[in-house]
Amino acid sequence: MTSMTLAKALNAGLRSALDTDSKTLIMGEDVGRLGGVFRVTDGLQKDFGEHRVIDTPLAESGIIGTAIGLAMRGYRPICEIQFDGFVYPAYDQIVSQLAKIHYRSHGQVKLPVVIRIPFGGGIGAVEHHSESPEAYFVHTAGLKVVTCSNPADGFTMIQQAVASDDPVIFFEPKRRYWEKGEVSEEAPAEDWYPLHSARVVRPGSDATLVGYGPMVRTMLESAEAAAEDGRDLEVIDLRTLSPLDLEPVYASVERTGRLIVVHEAPGTLGMGSEIAARVTERCFYSLEAPVLRVTGYDTPYPPARLEDEYLPDLDRVLDAVDRSFGF
Amino acid sequence: MTESVPERGFVQLLTPEGERVHDTDYDVELSDDEYRGFFRDLVLVRRVDAEATALQRQGQLGLWASLLGQEAAQIGSGRALRPQDMAFPTYREHGVAWCRGVDPLHALRMFRGVDLGAADPHEHNFAMYAIVIGAQCLHATGYAMGVQKDGRVGNGDGEAVIAYLGDGATSQGDVNEAFVWAAAFAAPVVFFCQNNQYAISAPTDRQTRVPLYRRAAGFGFPGVRVDGNDVLATYAVTRRALDDARHGQGPAFIEAFTYRMGAHTTSDDPTRYRIAAELEEWRLRDPIERLRSFLVRQQLAGPDFFDEIDAEADELAARVRKGCLELPDPAPETIFDHVYANPTAPLEAQRETFRAYSSEFLASGDETERSTVPRREGSRR
Ligand SMILES: Cc1ncc(C[n+]2csc(CCOP(=O)(O)OP(=O)(O)O)c2C)c(N)n1
Numbered sequence: 001m002t003s004m005t006l007a008k009a010l011n012a013g014l015r016s017a018l019d020t021d022s023k024t025l026i027m028g029e030d031v032g033r034l035g036g037v038f039r040v041t042d043g044l045q046k047d048f049g050e051h052r053v054i055d056t057p058l059a060e061s062g063i064i065g066t067a068i069g070l071a072m073r074g075y076r077p078i079c080e081i082q083f084d085g086f087v088y089p090a091y092d093q094i095v096s097q098l099a100k101i102h103y104r105s106h107g108q109v110k111l112p113v114v115i116r117i118p119f120g121g122g123i124g125a126v127e128h129h130s131e132s133p134e135a136y137f138v139h140t141a142g143l144k145v146v147t148c149s150n151p152a153d154g155f156t157m158i159q160q161a162v163a164s165d166d167p168v169i170f171f172e173p174k175r176r177y178w179e180k181g182e183v184s185e186e187a188p189a190e191d192w193y194p195l196h197s198a199r200v201v202r203p204g205s206d207a208t209l210v211g212y213g214p215m216v217r218t219m220l221e222s223a224e225a226a227a228e229d230g231r232d233l234e235v236i237d238l239r240t241l242s243p244l245d246l247e248p249v250y251a252s253v254e255r256t257g258r259l260i261v262v263h264e265a266p267g268t269l270g271m272g273s274e275i276a277a278r279v280t281e282r283c284f285y286s287l288e289a290p291v292l293r294v295t296g297y298d299t300p301y302p303p304a305r306l307e308d309e310y311l312p313d314l315d316r317v318l319d320a321v322d323r324s325f326g327f
Numbered sequence: 328m329t330e331s332v333p334e335r336g337f338v339q340l341l342t343p344e345g346e347r348v349h350d351t352d353y354d355v356e357l358s359d360d361e362y363r364g365f366f367r368d369l370v371l372v373r374r375v376d377a378e379a380t381a382l383q384r385q386g387q388l389g390l391w392a393s394l395l396g397q398e399a400a401q402i403g404s405g406r407a408l409r410p411q412d413m414a415f416p417t418y419r420e421h422g423v424a425w426c427r428g429v430d431p432l433h434a435l436r437m438f439r440g441v442d443l444g445a446a447d448p449h450e451h452n453f454a455m456y457a458i459v460i461g462a463q464c465l466h467a468t469g470y471a472m473g474v475q476k477d478g479r480v481g482n483g484d485g486e487a488v489i490a491y492l493g494d495g496a497t498s499q500g501d502v503n504e505a506f507v508w509a510a511a512f513a514a515p516v517v518f519f520c521q522n523n524q525y526a527i528s529a530p531t532d533r534q535t536r537v538p539l540y541r542r543a544a545g546f547g548f549p550g551v552r553v554d555g556n557d558v559l560a561t562y563a564v565t566r567r568a569l570d571d572a573r574h575g576q577g578p579a580f581i582e583a584f585t586y587r588m589g590a591h592t593t594s595d596d597p598t599r600y601r602i603a604a605e606l607e608e609w610r611l612r613d614p615i616e617r618l619r620s621f622l623v624r625q626q627l628a629g630p631d632f633f634d635e636i637d638a639e640a641d642e643l644a645a646r647v648r649k650g651c652l653e654l655p656d657p658a659p660e661t662i663f664d665h666v667y668a669n670p671t672a673p674l675e676a677q678r679e680t681f682r683a684y685s686s687e688f689l690a691s692g693d694e695t696e697r698s699t700v701p702r703r704e705g706s707r708r
Contacts, residue, residue: 029526058498085458126390127458302662305441
């Protein structure tokens with residue numbers, strides 16, 4: 001076990017992926033010499049060379065479009081989109097090409113492409129640097145979408161994503177890049193938690209909180225605060241958004257009777273909408289209260305000075321818990 | 328690798344040593360006052376930029392994109408605009424904004440995070456800063472098509488449009504589409520590219536194998552390279568391209584060959600990708616020093632003039648600093664303002680819920696913002 005930041009854990013995971021398979025490539029803006037704007041690819045170009053870790057021209061559609069071609073040629077590209085708000089120039093290549101080619105080719109063309117996207121707010125950035133675009137991709141069949149919330153998962157999940165024969169959109173919670181956790185670099189891959197499975201990260205009996213990425217820590221802190229009020233909250237880290245693994249959520253809600261979904265993205269047609277609908281279908285008779293959502297508002301991401309108002313925080317989560325118990 | 332400074336092959340009217348040279352295609356006749364005016368502009372925008380960088384270092388701005396080294400490209404092109412012309416900037420065009428009469432504090436609002444760059448583009452004929460690389464080139468082209476449809480081209484009183492972009496931006500699909508559109512419709516738009524040699528860390532050769540100005544030919548419009556550290560040359564070249572555009576001759580591409588002396592933004596670490604020798608070479612080509620030498624050599628200005636400008640710069644910097652510190656945080660509820668021109672009922676309902684929720688935190692009588700008034704003990708963000 002080594003203690004490291006999420007950024008370092010991802011770096012170690014990427015290093016291992018490059019080591020394991022010589023067909024693995026990293027490509028993106030400033031990923032080489034600079035090591036990425038968040039230094040997630042720090043040192044990789046130095047050790048693996050410019051032909052494996054590629055500083056691309058400044059063109060996102062180009063990054064994904066060429067990754068598709070490289071994948072058709074047998075490579076496994078890991079693309080970095082510098083910030084969430086800059087994935088849209090690549091959106092057409094992702095949803096119209098990357099997501100559909102396996103289907104169109106009757107499975108003859110596999111596109112093992114990973115697209116890493118630092119996402120979410122909370123770092124005081126300017127416009128287009130704090131968005132949560134996950135729902136656009138979850139809505140597109142043919143893509144898999146995952147997000148890690150801590151260094152241990154960052155280390156294993158990035159390697160699992162690279163090993164996947166399907167395209168994976170890999171969301172990294174940028175405001176958690178600098179938070180540390182224990183990472184076991186030695187554990188064999190067979191022992192890793194499966195990629196497409198949610199995980200109970202704090203057991204509890206009174207109500208369930210479910211969320212992913214940057215909100216996991218917020219939920220854990222909320223659960224701790226609620227414990228002081230005598231409420232025992234279960235916290236589930238979704239980890240995988242497509243496919244969505246709701247079995248642990250169903251099981252939890254059947255015990256607790258209450259569910260609160262938390263995410264930064266706007267509420268309307270966000271992950272919370274889907275989860276609320278499915279949990280209502282499956283657990284209707286176990287629910288003591290409607291499924292509640294704590295989310296960003298249905299507005300553009302606001303200027304930095306207002307992001308604390310916009311982002312779900314401990315107070316808003318606890319408020320929802322109160323409302324749930326009020327039913 | 329960045330391309331080394333071309334000794335010939337770009338338009339230059341003032342050598343790095345401050346000698347006035349002549350160019351048969353692009354000459355300008357300037358009055359003494361105009362020369363001094365250029366100098367004043369260069370010094371003032373550099374000073375505002377330095378102040379903003381300092382404010383960022385002190386935690387007063389979230390980020391700053393410095394124009395250090397690019398003053399001549401921006402002031403030359405900016406002064407070439409006529410009042411009726413429209414400019415579409417990136418996030419670095421503080422010097423152009425200055426030429427358009429935009430208050431320097433304006434950019435600070437965005438970088439401080441009190442708004443997203445709110446402005447009426449028509450007030451100064453200066454569009455809002457664009458952060459998504461290249462997006463503004465299409466907007467400029469469309470605007471220019473509108474100018475054309477309005478019959479505002481074809482004579483000296485016509486309107487022209489200028490789009491600013493970086494060398495990195497030339498790789499974007501949007502920029503290439505803008506070139507295609509502008510050419511196909513002969514839109515009155517000038518693409519002004521500041522080739523400052525780097526995107527963030529990627530040098531120009533990661534975007535192109537031919538000098539950028541030569542790309543224009545493939546799209547079917549003229550491209551010209553100008554010494555971007557020479558304010559007279561950037562002025563002459565831009566004025567000419569804008570005039571051609573306003574007379575109905577269609578688009579043009581200008582590559583201002585210059586250098587970013589500072590970091591890409593305050594969150595960048597240029598020591599990771601840049602060699603010190605390069606910086607030294609460019610320091611000798613400084614846009615302000617060469618105009619200063621010229622003014623002295625021609626006896627157009629003496630110590631009094633320079634002192635006066637420095638004093639004015641000090642005053643301006645102090646005003647910018649004070650203004651920045653006084654910028655109030657927006658009221659929380661403004662999150663919901665202006666999402667739509669015609670507000671929707673669901674969003675107004677969200678506003679109400681937000682208002683009711685926030686007021687719980689103020690009920691204690693403490694008027695401070697919610698984050699500092701935890702509702703529960705142990706509550707923190
Ligand atoms: C579509 C898009 N992708 C990535 C970024 C992140 N980014 C911001 S500035 C920049 C480099 C821009 O280089 P250039 O166009 O040469 O302009 P400069 O900043 O050098 O003036 C990058 C990659 C962005 N803002 N927009």
